[in-house]
Amino acid sequence: MGPAEHGTGPGADAPVHSQGEPGRARTRDGRELYYQRRAGPEGRPTVVFEGGLAAGRSYWAGVQTALADVAPTVVYDRSGLGRSPAAPPGASRRLHALADDLGDLLDHLGPGGPFLLVGHSWGGPLVRLAAAARPARVAGLVLVDPSDEACDLLFEPSMRRAERAGQLATVWLARLGLLGRVYRSLTAALPPDAAADLRAEGFTVAMTRARGRELEDAAGDLRALLKNPPGLAGLPVTVVSAGRTSAGMPESVRRRATVSHAYRARQSPHGRHVVLPEADHMVVTTSAAELAEEIRRLAT
Structure with a gap:
């Protein structure tokens, strides 16, 4: 990795972009993954953020900038x-394939780590799989309102219907150029440069195709986790739950999800379960400062 990919160090001028300097990591099958890196204090694990279903890098900007004095x-x-x-069309976008890609990104950043992995929603099980593949290079996990196989609701037929309806609505709104309006409050919470990136890149028809591929068999991916739970070798795990309901997360769903989060935290000898009362499912924007504080606990 060249100097231009490292961003700026402590005490230097702020990076040109709030999310840091760009780079590209190559996967084992030759694809490229675009990333941005902000430098931080030396001697701290690098915090690597993993988005939810079809969510890219931009919506992490508020949390990322709040950690500027904490870690890279x-x-x-x-x-x-x-x-x-x-x-490519035939390439799997199932959960294990996504976790392999994250592993390849970590190899590119520095094979030995250490890394603190933060995963939101569908990114929660994804970072657990990536950590289980090579736990020695992982300092800990922060699971942010994660999808979790301990929540039996995720296996009910009603969930499959909701997934199909959500995908159809997302495609339709993207084709009409209206999807970004649905998420105006999300983009408004971000630094201006990240908000501009999200408006340009996050609500496209191409994104909806990636979303559909990631949804190919979500229930099957979760059943695989039930059958073969990722072994985390005693790593510290913080599970953050939202305290408020939101679209698609009414009170009954919210309650069952939070119970599954408490269970996940109990599976770690160094587990911590936190409920952020002002956050809805989009914790990364509705409670960015509070989430950053939970990440700080494990990074320092």
Whole structure:
């Protein structure tokens, strides 16, 4: 990695972009993943952020900038999102394949780590898989309102219907150029440069295709985790739950999700479960400062 990819160090001028300097990491099958890196204090694990379903790097900007004095940070786009080219049509976008891509990004950043992995929603099980593949280089995990196989609701037929309806609505709104309006409050919470990137890249028809591929068999991916739970070798795990309901997360769903989060935290000898009362499912923007504080606990 050349100096231009490292961003700026402590005490230097702020990076040109709030999310840091750009770089590209190559996967084992030759694809490229676009990432941005902000430098931070030396001797701290690099915090690597993993987005939710079809969510790219930009919506982490508020959390990332809040950690500027804490640790180096990296955000990236999965294949087909943001500035990362789409994977070939026959390439799997199932959970294990996405975790392999994250592992390849970590190899590029520095194979030995240490890394603190932060995963939101669908990114939660993804970072667990990536950590289990090589736990020695992982300092800990922060799971942010994660999808979790301990939540039986995720296996119900109603969830499959909701996924199909959500995908159809997302495609329709993207084709009409209206999807960004649905997420105005999200973009408004971000630094201006990250908000501009998200408006340009996050609500496209191409994104909806990547979303559909990631949803190919979500229930099957979660069943695989039930059958073969990722072994985290006693790593510290903080699980953050939202305290408020939101679209798609009414009170009954919210309650069952939070119970599964408490269970996940209990599986770690160094587990911590935190409920952020002012956050909805989009914790990364509705409670960015509070989430950054939970990340700080594990990074310092």
